[in-house]
Amino acid sequence: MTVTEHVGPTVAPETAAQVLSAEQRYADELAFLAAYDDGARPPGWALTPRAVVTFIRGSDGEALKLPADRRTGAGLPASMTIPAKFVGERSLVERCVVTLAGERGLLLVGEPGTAKSMLSELLAAAVSGTSALTVQGTAGTTEEALRYGWNYALLLAQGPTPQALVDSPVLTAMRTGRVVRVEEVTRCLPEVQDALVSILSDRRMNVPELSGTEGDLIRAAPGFTVIATANLRDRGVSEMSSALKRRFNFETVHPIADAQTETDLVRRQATAAVQRAGAAYTVDDAVLDALVTVFRDLRSGRSGEGWDVERPGTVMSTAEAVQVAASLGLSAAYLPGGDALDLVPGHLLGVVRKDDKDDHARLLGYWDGPVRRRAEDGSAMWRRLWDLRESLR
Template identity: 65%
Template sequence: MSDDRQSPPAEIRFADELAFLAALDKADDLPKPAGWRLSPRRVVEFICGTDGEKLKLPKGTRTPKGVEKSLAITEKFVGERSTIERCVVTLAGERGLLLVGEPGTAKSMLSELLAAAVSGNADLTIQGTAGASEDHFRYAWNYALLLAQGPSEAALVPSPIMIGMQEGRLVRVEEVTRCLPEVQDALISLLSERRLMVPELSGDAGSVFAKPGFNIIATANLRDRGVSEMSAALKRRFNFEVIPPISSHEREVALVKSQATTYLETGGVDLAVDDGVLDILVTAFRDLREGRTSEGWSVEKPSTVMSTAEAVAVATSMGRQSAYFPSEQDPLSLLPGLLLGVVLKDEAQDRGRLLAYWDSVIKRRSEDGSRLWKRLFELRRELEEQ
């Protein structure tokens, strides 16, 4: 679907797929938890895709206008299907889901996709920060109305969690370990009792009970461990799922290409970057991320995280540069400077680590006769001049 927003939410980008899967669910009469828009099976298919195979509605199925009779579901998250199935099973129960992993492993994207498939949208989101307070998790007040009328439902400003409980929807808490421990612990009673108390209001208005379909998906970066460590009591309210980096080189190259292409298309730009250059880009990221090459050579890892998300950003920048300034530099010549911009974020010594990677791995590959690796080694000076 076309949309004039820079980053349309998942329920807009994939509205046709969600509508088709809902119709297929209805036709097949698959079991689903109370309050869910799709069955667990269809949620997994929505995220993992059908590998090009078209799903078909049974003959004679009446569908809403605009819904296809058959449709291939695109893969939206590169990872093990079993991981997604465990996430879905967790959300169908009464324990929260905590997605943990290195930055840039698509934890936030996965939480958005899960919320869009289960609840129909993913807009109930809390961004964890050191400045977050319990009000972000519970409720606040419109102080003008509070002073004029006293405590009332009209003066109450519900949090995303309160709305999620009232409407039976999933709520996303991003970077939960960035919140102070006393703020995090506000989630303990919410996840245990599934009830939010408003002592200032009397009667039924003073208690909000969670409707079926409510649950919480939180994310946390492994790099943030210790920033605000979760209490043991809160950890027990969550099932943990580790989201690792993409294991397959080929699948990571394909993802970087497709994501960069999608981002550039929103600006009317084509990805004019050769597949060989994209392969080198992903190879360099994987070498520096893992500290070892596919040939078995050791690499000193930089302090920053060489995530797939950063690789997509570099490929997108190369595409824009090639489109807007086509006669100035070829895409490969842009790679050293863009790679340095990713690496040189935390420690000044990371420039030396990148130069050492050039003088060892890239040099050895250039000596094997590869034209692109030879050209990349010749661009080493770009790292010293910046």
Template identity: 70%
Template sequence: MPESAPAVQIEPAERRHAEELAFLAAHDTGPRPPGWRLTPRAVVTFVAGSGGERLRLPEPVDGLPASLEIPAKFVGERGLVERCVVTLAGERGLLLVGEPGTAKSLLSELLAAAVCGTGALTVQGTAGTTEEHLRYGWNYALLLAQGPSAAALAPSPVLTALRAGRIARVEEVTRCLPEVQDSLVSLLSDRRMSVPELAGTAADAGADLTDGTFLARPGFNVIATANLRDRGVSEMSAALKRRFNFEVVPPIGDLDAEVDLVRRQAGTALARHGHALPVDDAVLEALVTAFRDLRTGSSVEGWPVERPTTVMSTAEAVGVTTSLGLQAAYLDVPDPLSLLPGYLLGTVHKDDPDDQGRLLAYWDSAIRHRAEEGARLWKRLYELRHVVGA
């Protein structure tokens, strides 16, 4: 392992961008919603970037640069980020919905890190998630020894966020069973969580506990995510839907923006191995173009493309690019383009074996047309048709 390798694989957003968060707190000293670490304007700037402008501090602050350009961390419409921030400032729950791989979780983490300083108070929704994961459990050794007490309580990340005035994140909320989802209904409307076993124990639990009920501190809120095409989804109740503002996170619309994002994300992954990304821009653009064609059902030229069942997301494109780079770096592959058909086949095979035929049809239509028009790279890709299928 190279000496420059980091001590962890991926740092949480609040550590990875600690300097920017501190800079923005000092740069924008305007009014903040109760419990927030940054102003709403600064939160938007942190997520969506400063548009190439170098921001300047109104006065020097020890340990911080006098000026700093804030890069965009989420590729998408700035208006979407602004609506998310306004929702949170208004103490409404925020539900981010969209296709898999559209960076809903990233956006959720960035918002939480900017608003309250951490995105770690997270519950991963699954069919096995229970009400305890969203409310509380018990340390049974203490419970048996002392009886019900605040010390014996095992709070969920949601209860911890409520008591500390922070953001709780619930990933893939629609994968939880409906009765588990509905444990959030009273929480989002009443901003409190009852623990009947602790009724009358306020003296040993702190001022946020009143007659067995924890009251939310200023700044508490919930950001949830849900995939539009996920399997095993449980429909949300009307009561729970009313307590969230819904924001749809769409796939990246611009080819160049998606190529740039894939390059940066894959490059960061390769840097953890001490390597530069050995995939040139032409190969990267071809890879992202193929993903976009198969995702949308139409080539960039307007030719129809049969869409596979698998969601050909930007996140998958980053994964394939990273794999191309790692194989080229570690196994001395001189031509990363030759690896692309195999990785594309592995991607479309995830959900439906029939998707191999759809990928082969894409090779015989869009890729063949581009090859016939004389593009050398697409000719090379068409020559690799045998990798996809006979």
């Protein structure tokens, strides 16, 4: 890696962005799949349901061949291999797609860090061509975020007119027949959540302020539906009403079951994160294997060897593992000279200290259990980690 003198601040190009939306990142794939599969599409859909599943779960390494008559004037390649973007059961993705095809609400639930938001973004991008119609649920989210607001300058000048109405993402999706995403719906107050009940059942929105005008009743165009997400850890924050639950099909997104699959995902996403920072990813695969093993043991409460592990209160998610792996990669790139393995205990401590002060003791207990046993079995990697126990204090 060549080191050059840095003079003054670096200004990023105007077109640069830290993160692109799914429809921007995968625009070529979406265009290819739209031409490749010309089967029946539900009203308002950009792709067929089969193509949506292929977009999310990939083509299993197969190069899809595009007939010549569909490439004319489109600038599309003759073939394309679609990589998997969501690591999870294909059947889960298929159930999600069928739910949306039936214009029913879809609720993705699961532990934090299981890629619920990513799945909802991919689904919205493939079905509607955009994932931008999104409401972020918080305790401060108001009913206006799910219904509508007003341009108060026009409201004062003209009174309540259709021109003064400011559409929410939900209302925009209703007008255009698209998918709207509601992230962390259980973070919203119950009275805010319940604004979705009539929207999902009646598929229309009344604007009483416009009574007697053309815009007082807005009906959902074909293709409109809602994808919501909720963390199982937040179930007691603002419990959904029974009426709202009945409007959704619930799908649980589980943590990645296979250790190698999770390690591959962590490596891939950490590599991408470090490359975005302008560096090469050089962390040894053995270090990543050990890192993912620790996360999986602490997450499940049981080691791969069958030893009991006291689970921390914080969520040891795959997303957190990616962040730690990326930090190791950035340290190796920008602060060279040390061993990435030596940094693992400190980063793990930063993860487990987030929620419960007793999690520090649980991490030490893990070191005194599985880490020590693996070191005694002769593993040089785990012996080094055992020697680093004092750095956890």
